[in-house]
Every structure is written in structure tokens, then in C-alpha cells.
Amino acid sequence: VREPCPLCAAPHGRPAVAGQAEEAGGLHFSLSHSGGFALVALAAAPVGADLEEVPRPNVVDNLESQLHPLEQQQLAALAPADRPAAFARCWTRKEAYLKGTGTGLGEDPSRTPVGAGPRPEPVPGWLLADVPVPTGHAAAWALRTG
Template identity: 55%
Template sequence: MIEYVNQLGGGAPRTGAAPGAAAAAVWSLDTTLDVVGGHPVGAAAAVLDAAERQRAEALLRPADRQRYLASHLGLRVLLGGYLGLAPQEVVLVREDCPGCGGPHGRPAVAGGGVHFSLSHSGNLAYLAFAGVPVGVDVEEVPGAEAVADVLPLLHPAETAELGALPDPDRRPGLARVWARKEACLKATGAGLANGLADPYVGSAPTPASVPGWTLTDLPAPAGYAAALAVATGRPGAGVS
């Protein structure tokens, strides 16, 4: 079951208990907001940890810094609500990388309690929470140049499917495929280290079946595509 909450705004959200193993909660956020979950974005340094503050300070463009601060502030507000903690009390860690074993895998809450995933594109962020590994992705519809660059890197069947589409449909089609693929790769923690070919997610209106995962397209505003991957079966099931 997916509980899709339309938007996290400026007021304090009502989250309740963390989602169970058979459920996922997804929130969207306008990252241009000045206040997120009752906390001013301009005072986010008081809520974020040292690593998050360092990452924000390294972003040179004010718009990029605003998006990062707003989305991570929203993440902490929602995690705190699910865990019964103040946002600044949530301790974030990195799991081991599934490829090399280094400490740069999926972001996680220290001690567990809830799995989460965060994605942002343009001025929109999506945040997903579940009792099992979860990945969410939102993508702004890319330009024609990005389509030409990415198309050959996908699964051969996806490249063929998108290549067969009329030009006006190819860009939103790629956004749909990219969001589905990124949701799966974020859920496993593999990221883009092994390229974009696998898993095959398809470009049809309904995602392809991905073993070990429930892959679902999410509602998104015009000009965006979004998708969610939630583990099925054993909690650590991966993409094959």
C-alpha cells in the first residue's frame, strides 16, 4: 500500500507511526519554500548535521543551496515525526556500499526504525519512507540533448522502445524510464556505479516487473516523472 501525501508545506506535518513492512509513505515538497515543516530554511544550519552543512556550503549557486537545504530540512522533519525525535536529533549514517563495501552506500537512520529515500529535480523534491528498503526518484523532463546522450546507455530494449517513439513523446518517455531506474538503484544503494542498463524497467505506461521490488509510477506535476521502488520478500532483496 502506498500512502501518497500531496505536499509537505510550511506547517508542522502530522506523520504518526512509521510505515510498516507492507506500506510506503511518499511526500512531495516545493523546494522554493522559505519555511519547511515549521522550520525556516534560512536557519537550517541549526537542524542539519555537520556533513549536511558542509555539503550545502559547497554549492555555489544560491538556487542549488536552497533546494538542498529545503529538501534535507524536510527529510529531517519527517524522519523526526516518524521516530518521535526532534529533527536535529535524527542521526544519519551511510550503509556499506554493495559494490566495494565502503561507507558510502544508502543513507540510513542510525539504529534503523525506518527506511527512507530522497530525490530532488528542478524545484521539486520527493521523500519516501517504509519499513523495508525503498527508493524514490523524481525527474524533470529532459531536453533533447540529454535524450541523445542517455539513450544509448539504457537497456537495449529501452533504447529501442524510446527510439521508436515520436519526437514529442521521447523526452517524457525518457523521464519516466530514468525515474523508474533511479528509484531501483537508490533502493539497492548501487547508484550509477554499474551504469544505466540494468535493471530493465520499460518505457510503457506501466513499469516492467523487477524481481525483488514493487516498482510504481507516482503522480507528478506536468513536466516531471516520478517513481517508487519498495522491497518485496526478504528486506534485503536486490535488483537482478
């Protein structure tokens, strides 16, 4: 089933297990797949997961305007060869968080900074973590804590 969208209340929000998500401690899940890999997150609170292949440099150049200014600064401070992996790390954190909120990319991705550095930036009410994956990929999950 689909939960109501937090932005418009239409039934196209986060996927849910029927009869579970609205209950305290009910089962919440998120699924992502890319490049032959899949990532599933299960939790007793809203959760999001994202898995992506590291993009080519021209993709980073085209999409970095979708990031928060802090994240854009973090990317600009890196050597060009390091930017694609940092962008992928940032983007998977961002998508995991937005999936967890139930808005997905319906919310402006530049609104909340999640960081492009080695560790996620703190997001109030959420725990974000990177997931170890093979070289050439990035993955993260986000869990609502508050």
C-alpha cells in the same frame, strides 16, 4: 548514517537512520528533489525514490545509450515529441530502483530494464511505481519486496 555499499562495502551506500536500517522492519528512506519539488519515500524495507525534470530532446539522444536495449527499443518506437517524457519516466524508475538497492549509479544503469512504457517492467524482488507529478516532471519509487 550511510549503509555499506553493496558493491565494495565502503561506507558510502544508501543513507539510513542510525540503528534502523539493519533491523527487520526498521525505517528506510529515500529523498530526491528537482525543479522546486521534492519526493520522500519511507518504508519498512529498502526503498528508493527519484524525481526529475523532463529533459530536452538532445539530452535524451546523449543518454539513451545508458538504458537497457529493451528501453532503447521502446523509446525508438515513439514519436520524437514523446521521447523526452518517456525517457524521464524510465530514468526515474531506474534511479529509484538503483537507490533502493543501495548501489545508485555505481551499478551500470543498462543492466536492469525498468521500462520506458506507460507501466514499469517487472523487476524480480522489487515493486516499482510512477508517482503523479506536475507536467514537465517524472517521479517514481521502488520498494524491495523479496
